Amino acid sequence: MRTVNKILIDGVVVSYADGNTQFGPGSEQEAKLLQEITDGEAEFGSDIDRTPVVTVDELRIASYGSFGEQADMQYWDAVNSTTTWVDHIAAVKLANPK
Secondary structure (H helix, E strand, O other): OOOOEEEEEOOEEEEEEEOOEEEOOOOHHHHHHHHHHHHHHHHHOOOOOOOOOOOHHHHHHHHHOOHHHHHHHHHHHHHHOOOHHHHHHHHHHHHOOO
C-alpha cells in the first residue's frame, strides 16, 4: 500500500510527501495520485479513510507562531539579554519530536 501525506497550511494543500519525494498541487504526480484514488474507489469501494494526517512539520509550523512574532521575540531577547525565542523554539521541538 502506498502512503502519501498531504502537507497543509491553513487547510490548503501546499504539497504532498511520498517517501523521499515531495510534489505540489497541479503537478503531474498529483494527477497520477488522484487517478490512483479514483481507480481504488472504483475497485474497492468508497469506504476509504479520508481522515487528514497531521504531520510533525504542520504541528511545528502552527506552534512556532508567525515570523513577525518570532522576530519580536528575538528583538526583545537582544534588548533584554534573555533567551525567550530560543526557549520557545526548543519547547516546540520537544513537544513535537520528529
